[in-house]
Amino acid sequence: MDELGVDLLTMAGHKFHAPKGVGALFFRDGLRLEPFIHGAGHESGRRAGTESAMLTAALGVAASLSADLGPMEHVQALRDRFWAALKDAFGDQVVLNGHPERRLPNTLNVAFVGRVGAEILAAMPEVAASTGSACHSGRVELSPVLEAMGVATEVGMGAIRFSLGRTTTADEIDHVVTRLRRVLS
Template identity: 50%
Template sequence: MTGLGPGLPPHPGLTGRPVYLDYNATTPVDPRVADAMLPHLTDFFGNPASSHPHGAEPRRALAEARARVADLVGAGPGEIVFTGSGSEADLLALRGAVLASGRPHPHVVTQATEHPAVLETCRALERLHGARVTVLPVGSDGLVAPDALAAALHEDTVLVSVMAANNETGALQPVAELAALAHEHGALFHCDAAQAVGKIPLDVTALGVDLLAIVGHKMYAPKGAAALYVRHGTELEPVVYGGGQERGLRAGTENVALAVALGTAARIAAVELADGAPAHIAALRDDLHRRLADGLPGRVHLNGPEKNRLPNTLNISVDGVLGHEVLAAADQIAASTGSACHSGTRSPSPVLTAMGVDPVRALGAMRLSLGRWITPGDIETAATALIRAAAAHRPTTDRAGPGPVRHHARTPAPLPRKRT
């Protein structure tokens, strides 16, 4: 299959190193992306706003990149605003919508397992701008119930923000249904799609969203390359004031090299999606799950939904072990847990906690996320290493106890749930 697994040349950053199973944290920059952006760091240095010849190629490249990002999500080129990160895109969407609403006490609805970029922005909007925020709970599958959103909406609701896919469990929210409910009450709908864009087909028109965040380093572009889809007619307060670049929403001379990188990554992702990449990755993920379940009979438990999740994401807990200890012992792989360490004491993932996962089970969780360079051989190596590491720990119910439960330093507790 073009661009996947064995059909792709080895990546220099992965060769000779542990099997990389942390693609949800960040992805290696695709060499094709690096090649495309390089001329814009050397030869084509001009300001795209300049009318002389040095501005011509940067201006053309910027427009092409914008069109490629737009094509990936079914938008128009004029609806793409380049930003410096997904967090900035979320800030522009949430702060921009709230301030542009003109309401003295605008109401915002989000949900408990959102990324801190959304939850912390909501906290700031409460603190600095008099916003009222409702944080919806999620079920044991990590999904928001549409009925819960419907009950939370009222005439002062200006924005609903629900992510497309969770970074830990891969849970896919019912975005189209939630967006339709928001629109019935006259509210805008924002979707943080950092984990979903490029991994599954997304179309902003089919989803019915007004704002959607796109992040480059989750789809094989460099860090610092991101964008926000802003539906035509959607009013936002700018995040950076100045010279009017990016529809006046994010002033400052554009980083053409990073825009080209994001556009190239979007073009490659579009080809892979058309070639069936999600099914290919899901088959490898499921093979890894089967191998672990067979090698550790009765001890492996899936966290999150079985069906409604990203094709590359496997979040499991293993009875009787701590996830971070297993990963430390399985030095042939590189992966993550959702727990945090504070002065030697581990605390469970806030995402799994919001889903009602038992603290002991949550501390045993491991997030194994696959990507472009994963091969069947990598899956075999990873499964063998994890089984060996987990089998070395005798299953008990007390050694993995959670101890004092503290909130993750970088993923704070959800906002207090309010029903206003």
């Protein structure tokens, strides 16, 4: 962590196949943190509450397994195949959010021009993905992340973020493309 210059680093367990609801916090030696939940002095006084031993153990196992799974070329190849299939199916009606090469191998963030991402996903309840917008009081707003990336509001409203994993298959990718064709036709 010193090499990266990291002071604080959080990890959400579900991002590397641990159960939801568990994570980890790394902080640089000498960094003093104020408690974010007051009460008992767990975690050297940083928070109150009892930790879940089972979730903590599961996080450790998931981290160990993730470290041993090797490079992500397979996942990246699926992501690229997914993007090519979307471009083939929707042409100029789908755009890539983010850099075409310098991006995570497991994430594909696209926008369907003139559409609302939340409405697309609502029509495909079997597809686990997320939108680039949030709904507040019945109004859809552009994600601050997409806004910071310079994505235009009219494009960003149609954003959907697809996350792939080591267990994602080509058949699953094909299924999503087929479902999108039906929903957007």
